[in-house]
Amino acid sequence: MMEAGYKLGGRYRVIRPVGEGGMANVYLAQDLILNREVAVKVLRLDLQNDPDTIRRFQREELAATELVHPNIVTVYDVGEDNGLQYIVMEYVSGTDLKRYIADHYPLSYAEVVRMMTEILAAVQQAHAHGIIHRDLKPQNILVAPSGHLKITDFGISVALSENSITQTNSMLGSVHYLSPEQARGSIATKQSDIYSLGIILYEMLTGKVPFEGETAVSIALKHFQNEIPSVRKIDANIPQALENVVLQATAKEPTERYESVTAMSADLKTALSPLRIGEPRFVSQVSNEETKILPRLQPEHYGNSQVSMTSAAAVNQSTTSSAAVAQAAVSTPPEPPAKKRRRYPVVVIVSLLALIAVIVVGFFIVNQLQPVAVPNVAGMTQRKAESTLIARQFKVGAATKQHSNTVKAGQVIGTTPAKSKKVRRQSVVKMRISTGQKEYVLADYAGQSYSTVVAKLKKAGFVVKRTTVISSRYTNGQIVQQSIDAGKRVVAKGKKITLTVSVGANGFSLLDMTNWSQASVRQYASSMGFTLNTKYDYSSAVQAGTVMSQSPKAGTAVARTAKITVILSRGSEAGGAPD
Structure with missing residues (x-):
């Protein structure tokens, strides 16, 4: 870096x-x-x-x-x-299409058509210059703040595709959008780009890719073995004409796909037209064509080249495959009648092809068995962390929200598996996202017991300050009002709140007893009914035997049953008054 x-x-x-x-x-x-x-x-x-x-x-x-x-x-x-x-x-600020789909799904059909039309226009320009992208995927399509799209990585994908096929980092990130011929190891063509565009359109309509799997091998196999799932089964409101664009673009056989990006764009632009309501579903002719058994050509049918050419022409009218057989008859000497050609069961051929496909695709992901360390994404935003994990070839699991006093809201607290733990590529990594410090919703405490409420608030983290007031409505110890309104959400930790508490209707305001004698204080306590708590301390400034200070302070509303503390002076330490 x-x-x-x-x-x-x-x-x-x-x-x-x-x-x-x-x-x-x-x-x-x-x-x-x-x-x-x-x-x-x-x-x-x-x-x-x-x-x-x-x-x-x-x-x-x-x-x-x-x-x-x-x-x-x-x-x-x-x-x-x-x-x-x-x-x-x-430099394009904004996000990529993958993140955009996740954040804005479901997209309106009109928006899907608009955005896809812009993507097709870009690919059409590249194809016109003889450049095939080979790695089209939403991660390579940027969405500007204006909503317009821009494709990137035209050249770098070509460079990697021609490098060693063990360079799987790019392949694994692209396997969800890989055409069947690319999965088999064949050279990518313009029709390969069109297949990837069809998968991107599928994801824009459904919010997900058509094929998932535990490994890249299993996903790639599905691309050239399984039919693309119907988008209308996920969303029945999608017009058939729009689904047909997906189906034709993702046909297994390249010759059945759109002949050009221009043709795909033209079809897409009218997909929402009322004139196309009731359009039949696109059906692949290759995938639905029944297997034809060719008649065996007997030696007498091709005794000379003229007869062989005639036979080849006749067979060519029935099927393309028989043309290849007839042409072979022209150049290959006839077998002795006694020998019979060995025919392999279709299931054996299919099994061999599947085995070859598995070997080819497996070669692309040879390094997938090597464990890699989970990156440290703590402190990153959720979007940045997801991009980092995906770039390192991990799957991003569902995120959980969690309060944190140290990590800002929207940032990653940690992951499961934890950072630095070595796991296989494509493993699911789940993140814990901070929602910031826990917020406390204040209730209406009027009329409630102060002792009960203060215990609850202090436990939540509040710093509680108490004031008192004489009230005929609320009894002694009940809360009259609060400094933070009920219903307000606040971060409790360290937050100050003042509760005003009633001392009852017969409460009184405490007089200033500074410099009073001990006898005067006792007489005052007796007349008002409060409990007197006497303490002593030395003071050279206050005459021995008189009040130095009091708690609560003068002017405080107190109940008749309150406990009042006064501190009497002992005088100076050299000659203080006795207790």
């Missing part, structure tokens, strides 16, 4: 980190020449030493600088600083 203040390339002063992913770290920086904020993405350290990755990284990002479009993050510069490969891009 680069420290704040570092000048990258002598031009870009790092302000702070803003993101950390499987491929690169992102920093907010200041362009010292053009005096503007930029985002600087630095290629991950373990990729810095691969010359092929660096070459592709630079080549593709330079190609990405040609993509000038309002929905694509602009790439300003590509450079190197002390061996660090970096890209300077437009």
